[in-house]
Amino acid sequence: MRAEGRASEALLVEGLTKSFGSLAVLRGIDLAVAEHEVICLIGASGSGKSTLLRCVNLLEPIDAGRIVVGGQEITAARVDVDRVRRSIGIVFQAFNLFPHLRVIDNITLAPRRVLGRDRGAAEAAATDLLRRFGLEDKRLEYPDRLSGGQQQRVAIVRALAMEPQLLLLDEITSALDPELIAEVLDVVRELARGGMTMLIATHEMGFARDVADRVAFLDQGRMLEIGPPAAILSEPREPRTRQFLQRVIAAGRL
Amino acid sequence: MIGSGPAESGSIPPVAAGRRARLLPAPGDRRGFGIAIVSTVIVFGLLGFVIVSSAGWPRVQQSFFDPATFEASWPRVTRAFWVNVQLFLLAEALVLVLGLVIAVLRSLPGAALAPIRLLATAYVDLFRALPGILVISMLGFGVPALRIEGLPTDEFFWALVALTLLYSAYVSEVYRAGIDSIHPSQAAAARSLGLSQLQAMRFVVVPQAIRRVIPPLLNDFIGLQKDTALVSVLGVVEVFRAAQIRQAATFNSTPYVITAIIFLLLTVPMARLVDWLVRRQQRRSAAGAR
Numbered sequence: 001m002r003a004e005g006r007a008s009e010a011l012l013v014e015g016l017t018k019s020f021g022s023l024a025v026l027r028g029i030d031l032a033v034a035e036h037e038v039i040c041l042i043g044a045s046g047s048g049k050s051t052l053l054r055c056v057n058l059l060e061p062i063d064a065g066r067i068v069v070g071g072q073e074i075t076a077a078r079v080d081v082d083r084v085r086r087s088i089g090i091v092f093q094a095f096n097l098f099p100h101l102r103v104i105d106n107i108t109l110a111p112r113r114v115l116g117r118d119r120g121a122a123e124a125a126a127t128d129l130l131r132r133f134g135l136e137d138k139r140l141e142y143p144d145r146l147s148g149g150q151q152q153r154v155a156i157v158r159a160l161a162m163e164p165q166l167l168l169l170d171e172i173t174s175a176l177d178p179e180l181i182a183e184v185l186d187v188v189r190e191l192a193r194g195g196m197t198m199l200i201a202t203h204e205m206g207f208a209r210d211v212a213d214r215v216a217f218l219d220q221g222r223m224l225e226i227g228p229p230a231a232i233l234s235e236p237r238e239p240r241t242r243q244f245l246q247r248v249i250a251a252g253r254l
Numbered sequence: 255m256i257g258s259g260p261a262e263s264g265s266i267p268p269v270a271a272g273r274r275a276r277l278l279p280a281p282g283d284r285r286g287f288g289i290a291i292v293s294t295v296i297v298f299g300l301l302g303f304v305i306v307s308s309a310g311w312p313r314v315q316q317s318f319f320d321p322a323t324f325e326a327s328w329p330r331v332t333r334a335f336w337v338n339v340q341l342f343l344l345a346e347a348l349v350l351v352l353g354l355v356i357a358v359l360r361s362l363p364g365a366a367l368a369p370i371r372l373l374a375t376a377y378v379d380l381f382r383a384l385p386g387i388l389v390i391s392m393l394g395f396g397v398p399a400l401r402i403e404g405l406p407t408d409e410f411f412w413a414l415v416a417l418t419l420l421y422s423a424y425v426s427e428v429y430r431a432g433i434d435s436i437h438p439s440q441a442a443a444a445r446s447l448g449l450s451q452l453q454a455m456r457f458v459v460v461p462q463a464i465r466r467v468i469p470p471l472l473n474d475f476i477g478l479q480k481d482t483a484l485v486s487v488l489g490v491v492e493v494f495r496a497a498q499i500r501q502a503a504t505f506n507s508t509p510y511v512i513t514a515i516i517f518l519l520l521t522v523p524m525a526r527l528v529d530w531l532v533r534r535q536q537r538r539s540a541a542g543a544r
Contacts, residue, residue, distance in 0.1 A: 082449070083447045088446075089447075
């Protein structure tokens with residue numbers, strides 16, 4: 001495996017393209033994420049935000065381009081995808097908790113089965129994480145007994161339990177009732193303060209403004225502009241970005 | 255490819271359940287309950303009257319419902335039933351394992367595994383296509399006739415093999431339907447945590463699938479339990495064969511009625527249990543569990 005990219009780059013995406021049949025979803029994406037950096041991806045539904053995240057986690061095969069994580073090209077041939085995914089966490093819009101497992105078992109499944117931790121150590125680590133996010137009393141509950149916000153926080157804890165170098169968040173508040181959004185975003189804010197490297201697809205512009213080091217605007221599979229949140233959200237260069245933000249403001253989401 | 259689009263939350267509302275026909279009207283509905291009782295008594299009374307007043311009834315009564323033969327044959331026929339019990343308990347244990355293996359093999363993705371999927375599919379097609387009595391006869395008479403050194407020639411053994419092969423094919427289809435019913439986002443979530451394809455199956459998909467398929471699985475087991483009577487063609491003295499022997503000895507068919515009663519006692523409670531499990535599952539999914 002070749003070592004490439006600067007050491008400070010947690011993630012490097014170059015010339016990434018991806019189509020579903022005749023539909024081109026990503027049309028040449030270039031992106032570099034530094035360690036401890038938080039990048040928010042904004043853009044309309046169908047602009048390619050989710051697909052980009054799923055490609056970075058190798059949940060979707062890519063058509064062209066390359067992805068380098070922590071100096072290793074993960075899109076190279078004969079890469080062990082299971083090993084790659086251990087170091088990249090992803091949290092989904094629909095939580096995707098395992099309904100047949102209690103909260104604690106949802107969190108410890110991968111540390112035990114993938115990293116080979118013993119039950120005691122895995123549960124102690126999981127309990128610490130749950131305590132940090134105010135979920136300690138839910139450790140023995142099944143997911144369907146929790147609110148949407150609690151479920152999503154458990155899903156975040158489940159991803160964190162693998163101690164990922166990079167965390168991908170795919171519109172994690174889009175399936176939540178408005179009053180539950182804040183508790184989930186607070187968790188993400190705390191992770192950002194703690195120095196977690198994150199790539200976040202979101203529709204929450206206010207949140208992107210506070211938490212992101214840079215904001216990237218995606219439109220029809222292209223990254224039209226990227227820069228500090230103040231610049232992108234207040235003085236966008238591209239007419240498409242302006243148009244998108246005007247629609248968001250009209251919908252009362254900024 | 256694993257997983258699906260991003261918007262897959264439980265957004266499909268449960269379909270409003272239509273009024274399901276009940277076996278009897280609700281206990282609170284006294285008028286309905288009365289009508290049900292009266293109409294039942296009339297229908298069954300008429301049916302009974304037609305049978306009992308038919309010209310052949312006295313002879314049928316004598317040859318199928320003879321108390322003396324019943325008493326004399328009951329111990330031997332019921333004892334022979336233990337052979338059926340051993341047969342179906344062993345077969346069920348084997349079917350649970352073999353059926354699951356076949357189902358998982360058929361569900362594995364990847365171009366390189368095509369021959370495995372093909373073989374598993376051919377197996378399922380073959381054993382679902384053949385009549386059970388044929389498979390039992392061919393294995394039970396055919397394989398021992400090969401006189402291969404070391405292969406058992408015991409009829410019970412080959413009966414067990416035949417029933418296991420037959421019912422594993424059905425049960426693997428039940429398992430597979432269950433595996434397919436688990437949303438791909440579950441496997442995607444497992445893979446995203448670094449679990450391998452097989453680990454995702456074992457720890458995430460299969461445990462959820464099995465819970466969903468318990469009722470249809472038990473249904474297949476009811477079929478298997480009844481089909482243990484087919485192995486009588488091999489000369490295994492199980493319940494039906496024992497009844498035939500008693501019938502030949504007494505020139506009276508009451509032993510068949512004994513056999514029928516035994517199967518009813520076994521199977522009707524199990525069918526009720528399946529119904530109850532299905533209804534409980536429907537109630538739970540209607541209650542909005544995601």
